[in-house]
Amino acid sequence: MTTETICMRGITKVFATDEMETHALRGIDLDIFAGDFVSICGPSGCGKSTLLSLLGLLDMPSAGSYQIEGHEVSGLSLSEAAYIRNEKIGFIFQSFNLIDELTVFDNIALPLRYRRHALPKAELQERVMACLKTVDMTHRASHRPNQLSGGQQQRIAIARALVGSPALLLVDEPTGNLDSKNGDAVMDMLCELNNNGTTLCMVTHDPRYADMAKQKLHLLDGRILDAESTPDTQSEIRLQQVAVQ
Numbered sequence: 001m002t003t004e005t006i007c008m009r010g011i012t013k014v015f016a017t018d019e020m021e022t023h024a025l026r027g028i029d030l031d032i033f034a035g036d037f038v039s040i041c042g043p044s045g046c047g048k049s050t051l052l053s054l055l056g057l058l059d060m061p062s063a064g065s066y067q068i069e070g071h072e073v074s075g076l077s078l079s080e081a082a083y084i085r086n087e088k089i090g091f092i093f094q095s096f097n098l099i100d101e102l103t104v105f106d107n108i109a110l111p112l113r114y115r116r117h118a119l120p121k122a123e124l125q126e127r128v129m130a131c132l133k134t135v136d137m138t139h140r141a142s143h144r145p146n147q148l149s150g151g152q153q154q155r156i157a158i159a160r161a162l163v164g165s166p167a168l169l170l171v172d173e174p175t176g177n178l179d180s181k182n183g184d185a186v187m188d189m190l191c192e193l194n195n196n197g198t199t200l201c202m203v204t205h206d207p208r209y210a211d212m213a214k215q216k217l218h219l220l221d222g223r224i225l226d227a228e229s230t231p232d233t234q235s236e237i238r239l240q241q242v243a244v245q
């Protein structure tokens with residue numbers, strides 16, 4: 001049976017100021033299944049970052065339903081949203097957002113240290129080192145981020161996003177600050193993580209990287225213009241199941 005990680009229905013987002021209202025999202029329906037890889041692309045201002053912020057519970061929709069693993073999360077309080085975010089969601093940003101005052105190890109450990117239930121020290125150590133191994137950076141555990149190259153910093157950011165074993169990894173232009181060689185290496189790493197079961201949702205302007213996804217969403221003016229799925233995706237299977245019912 002397929003597991004639905006994300007289910008959005010009729011999601012809208014309106015930013016209102018005294019002078020005007022901006023309808024950033026106008027009725028988004030989106031399903032993301034465990035193990036899926038979704039890419040979101042579209043022109044500047046179409047609502048990509050807004051959608052990613054809502055998916056990551058960094059902001060709340062103006063209307064609509066949003067469920068993570070079957071639990072309604074639209075309208076949560078700030079502290080409840082922060083709790084779910086920390087437990088269920090990992091983030092990778094264009095600007096790696098690492099803290100230069102902390103070692104690589106401590107940067108990766110940070111999401112675990114913010115959890116309500118502290119992990120035993122040995123388990124925390126084990127999880128951080130396992131993530132460093134995944135991104136092939138164990139030899140840099142005691143370095144500071146500003147002693148690393150851009151590509152290495154993004155690998156540390158990936159490790160930090162993975163350390164909490166998130167149900168969903170949200171990725172915003174992961175290669176935007178990298179040259180093409182390092183960008184390709186980061187994308188290879190993300191694809192490998194997805195092949196090993198990590199659920200990914202990525203905003204990108206690069207069509208080559210968008211094409212690597214199993215489900216491709218094109219946004220325009222706050223709406224999903226069209227969605228393409230490769231034949232082997234869970235979404236396609238689900239659509240076929242609906243069709244035969």
Ligand SMILES: Nc1ncnc2c1ncn2[C@@H]1O[C@H](COP(=O)(O)OP(=O)(O)OP(=O)(O)O)[C@@H](O)[C@H]1O
Pocket residue numbers: 015016022023024042043044045046047048049050051
């Ligand atoms: N906090 C805000 N207040 C008012 N309007 C906003 C706010 N955030 C976004 N918007 C507006 O919502 C619309 C969608 O913005 P969003 O940042 O999601 O677009 P985007 O597709 O990510 O663009 P880009 O590719 O340029 O990053 C835009 O018209 C933007 O001006």
